[in-house]
Amino acid sequence: MKIIDDKTYYKMSELVEQTKLSNHTISFYSKKGLLPNTLSTSKNMKYYPQITITVLNMIKYFKENLNFSIDYIKELFDYYQIDFNDRAELILQSIQMLSSEIRNPISKKDLDKELVNEAIKLDLIDDKEIYFKTEIEVLNVYAELRSYEIATELINEYVITSKKLAKLERQLSKKVLEKTGYLPEILVLNILNSFKPYIFNRQTIEEFKRLDYE
Template sequence: MKIIDEKKYYKMSELVEATNLSNFTISFYHKKGLLPNTLNTSKNMKYYPEITVTVLNMIKYFKENLNFSIDYIKELFDYYKIDFDDRSELILQSIQMLSIEIKNPILKKDINETTLNEAISLDLIDDKEIYFKTEIEVLKVYEELREYEVSSYLIEEYVKTSKKLALIERELSTKVLEKTGFLPEILVLDILNSFKPYIFNRHTIEEFKKEVQ
């Protein structure tokens, strides 16, 4: 590690050790525009800013756990205008990338206005001009629930419970941060992608079993 202008930088060999990715892979990601700019010294040595480790861990997670292609990851990075200067913002952006697939965009004007307005008022989705695959799926589920005359009250309670869970998730992350002074980006993604869905679905299954019995 090298300190330049009071900032930490890594050599390629140090990135390889920190991420278990090959020299070739890291260079490929850099050429694809997925990594922050390097700093070249007078000895023609390239140094990568400290946040590069976080970015590489994110890319690795998206590929191995979500089967995202490099081209799609690049598309996500471009859409969310990835912030290579702020690690906290970068982790927040990674959560957004995990939550919303930016595929099959549909304009707001092409969506049923009543359904959309109701979903926005219930805080199921945001009010914006373009919606993507995941958000359209949420709207479809909402429409179906309304067809079965599920009350808005139940849906509101579902959203309230989700918000409470979000607060607990943030507290879990805060406790790790307080303990270590460092928030592992992979832990945050694992909580959202594995820990929460498994526990939530596990108890949902238990509730359905009670009805069957």
């Protein structure tokens, strides 16, 4: 670790130790444009900014847990214009990448106008010109749900509950940051990708089991 202009930098060997990735892999990611710019000293030694560890952990998570290819991760980084200077912003962008795959883009004008407007009004999707895979899946499910009278009530409760939970998550994250000065990006991704869906789906399963006894 080296302090240059009051900023922390790491050598390649330190990145390998911190992330458990090989120097070949890290160099490959750098050549693909997935890592922030390095700093070279007069001794021709390359140093990587501290945020590189966060970026590497993100890439590792996307590959190992979501089976994202490096080319697709590069597409995500380019689309969201990854900010290599702000760790908090980087974690926020990783959440966006996790929740909305940028595959199979469809123009708003090519979708059912009434369906899209209803979904926007219910706060299921954002109002924009291009929608991607996950958003289209949401629209398709909503198209099926809207034929049931209880659908709007159920969706409203989903949205209300998700907003309340999001505020609690933000408050908890703030407390963690205040206490430790650090919010592990992998913890955030694990909560979103596995822990939270498990908790919600577990309760849904329990409720559906009760149908057998009613």
